Amino acid sequence: MNKMKNEKYLIVGLGNPGLEYAKNRHNVGFIAVDRLAKKAEPFGKIEFKSEKRLNTELCKTQIGDTEAILAKPQTFMNLSGESVSKVADYYKIDPKNTVVISDDANLEIGQIRVRFGGDSGGHNGLKSIIGSIGGEFWRVRIGVGENGQIPLEDYVLQNPSADEVKIIADTIDKTTDYLLESISNNSLENHTIN
DSSP states (O other): OOOOOOOOEEEEEOOOOSGGGTTSGGGHHHHHHHHHHHHHOTTSOOOOEEEGGGTEEEEEEEETTEEEEEEEEOSOGGGHHHHHHHHHHHHTOOGGGEEEEEEETTSOTTOEEEEESOOOTTOHHHHHHHHHHOSOSEEEEEEOOOOTTSOHHHHTTSOOOHHHHHHHHHHHHHHHHHHHHHHHTTOOOOEEEO
C-alpha cells in the first residue's frame, strides 16, 4: 500500500513573550518549540521571525515529508487563541493537524501527556485556543508539578529550581523526539510518557 504524503502541521508552543517570562514554568511550550526547531533542521539554524499580522513568531521546517509551521504566539497566554486562529487560517491548516505544547501543573515534573481533543484542564492558553478554533486539536502537556503552598498562577510564573530545570529539559527532549518521530511517520496518537 502506498503511503499518502503527510499533510501540513501547525505546532504551537504556548508561553508569554518577554525576557522576564522566558524561563518560567508557564513557558515550557516556547522552550519546546525552540528545541523542536533545532532538532528538525539538519542543514543549519532555523530562526523564528516575527509575523506581526499574525501576532506570532514563526518558522517553517520539514519533519520527514511533512511541512511544519512552528509558532510562538505573542499575544500573552490568555489570548493565545487569537494568534493560533490567524496562523491556522493563513496557512490553511486543519485543527486536526494542529499540535499545541503547554505546561501542565496537574502532571508531575517529568511526565508528558499527548491527547487529541478534550477540555482545557484549567489552562487559560488552551481555553483561549478552544474558544478560537474548537477543541479538535492535539494537546501535548509537559508536567511542571505544583506547590500547594503557592497559588497556581504565581507558581507557573516562577522559574523552576536548578534540579527541576534539568528534569524539564530532559522531558522537553523526550517530547520533541516523540513529535519528530510520530509526525514524520504519520503516527501521532494518544500517549503518556513518564
